[in-house]
């Protein structure tokens with residue numbers, strides 16, 4: 001990597017090395033300032049790491065040239081002025097990095113050498129390296145007194161008022177040492193990040209480049225009310241000043257922090273020897289995309305705290321810990337075409353078709369291009385992105401994947417741009433139905449005005465309708481929907497429920513006679529459709545595919561209105577200003593944009609008629625009254641393995657309707673684990689943590705159904 005940035009370090013003369021160290025110090029300082037103060041990184045993590053690595057390599061060769069302002073002597077950036085300053089009682093260190101197994105082996109060998117352990121293997125804790133921002137929380141007498149960012153390691157920013165609004169951070173502790181500084185990472189989950197960006201967009205505010213920036217931007221707010229409205233989370237990974245030791249090992253200390261109520265990653269493990277560390281790294285790399293939040297590597301820490309104390313620290317990093325980073329998930333490839341897809345709400349979504357390339361172990365052939373401004377190199381406020389460079393067919397681009405989000409384009413290599421390339425012209429007509437595609441003032445998206453006549457929108461609406469979190473009709477995949485639509489057999493959701501009557505056994509045109517279908521598969525599909533004639537209200541609302549109404553909003557509406565007739569009547573009444581509209585807007589989580597979208601949908605006679613035709617075939621389940629006496633109200637449940645009586649999505653919906661929280665992974669905060677056949681690591685984890693495990697039947701009995 002360092003090769004790309006200039007002459008190999010081994011070939012530098014002393015004068016060149018001096019000049020290069022000056023350049024690197026300036027470049028890294030600028031990158032630090034962008035990252036820490038403006039929450040807007042200008043270079044990728046991999047590029048940053050490469051700069052630091054080159055700086056370290058030159059310093060190792062010319063130790064007498066180390067500059068007083070060398071990046072190797074500094075952690076992060078000096079704090080911004082707007083926040084009060086907090087001097088850390090114990091310095092906040094950073095971590096040295098390892099990028100391959102050899103470096104991990106060297107880390108371990110170095111420790112054994114340092115401690116003179118001979119061949120005795122060392123036990124470490126292996127922890128995920130959460131990609132957020134570090135925070136130090138100081139408790140005195142069990143009360144949170146200050147919260148500070150890392151800043152330059154010595155002095156951080158006072159964000160106490162903001163930290164009090166982070167749900168994962170306890171304000172009060174029981175049984176804690178008189179002085180306890182807990183350190184950990186503030187981060188944002190992918191789903192919360194996506195929702196936040198949606199919300200930002202809907203309000204015409206800037207969206208964030210990634211969850212880490214969103215977390216940083218949300219915590220470092222001068223107005224704590226803004227922080228309060230942001231979905232921040234926290235994982236504890238260490239401590240600063242203590243009035244008494246927490247434990248004898250890192251592992252036990254983390255368990256104690258968990259006991260005080262701090263979230264501690266359930267993925268932390270004890271590993272002995274290098275092979276176990278590398279194996280942990282491999283397993284987490286494989287699990288990374290499913291975690292729901294970003295991790296950028298794993299951290300190994302010597303488990304015994306007496307050994308940590310003996311090992312001590314270098315200038316900015318402890319000797320007893322190292323970050324084993326994941327390789328940057330990015331690659332270069334060519335843009336073969338730019339296609340426009342039409343979504344169910346008519347949004348024209350441009351997609352880059354790429355020469356397939358492997359990015360972090362996954363073949364990527366498409367990247368999201370978002371909208372016409374994005375292609376042109378502008379953000380929604382007209383400011384340049386990617387340095388203002390547009391994206392063209394024929395361009396060579398760097399694509400990257402972060403977690404499980406759709407691949408994105410990070411940069412365009414202008415040096416490889418074909419001389420005859422032309423800027424992409426965004427269509428002003430729907431490529432599917434030819435209707436005008438218009439861009440409303442203040443919107444970055446262009447939409448097809450074809451509404452009900454646009455086949456692309458109709459097919460997308462149907463796909464959404466049968467999808468897993470909506471009606472979840474098994475055996476009715478995307479391809480089938482398209483075929484049935486093309487044949488005219490299914491044009492709108494209501495048609496699905498009359499399909500058996502029109503195209504069942506004995507009919508003139510039976511489904512079973514179609515290509516790819518047989519008697520058995522047709523029979524199964526009809527059965528699957530029958531099974532969904534009864535549907536919970538929240539699923540029905542979500543399935544309607546109303547703009548801005550996602551699963552969460554649908555659940556809020558269902559919980560509020562309880563029955564279909566009540567909901568329908570309320571949406572009609574909300575057309576006029578008055579009580580119904582006020583009631584709609586007063587639901588926590590429903591803003592004017594969602595309300596407007598609902599009102600418009602129900603005010604559209606064709607849309608309303610189609611909805612009524614659908615509901616005529618259904619039994620819509622009412623929402624049970626609030627879960628006051630429910631045995632699972634306020635509890636955290638994890639489902640694992642195969643559920644046999646209902647889908648996972650339904651089980652989750654039921655649990656939530658009864659006031660439970662459904663979590664994706666087992667931790668000390670889990671109250672029950674419901675395990676079906678095939679349950680694996682979560683079940684094991686539950687047993688390990690002595691969390692009650694229920695069978696599906698026991699669970700159903702417990703929730704009274």
Ligand code: IVH
Nearest residue numbers: 093094095127128129130134185237299318
């Ligand atoms: S230990 C002296 N553990 O990574 C110990 N850090 O690149 C220093 N981080 O500043 C940190 N997850 O903000 C530690 N499990 C973990 C971590 C972790 C994320 C962050 C932390 C640190 C940065 C270093």
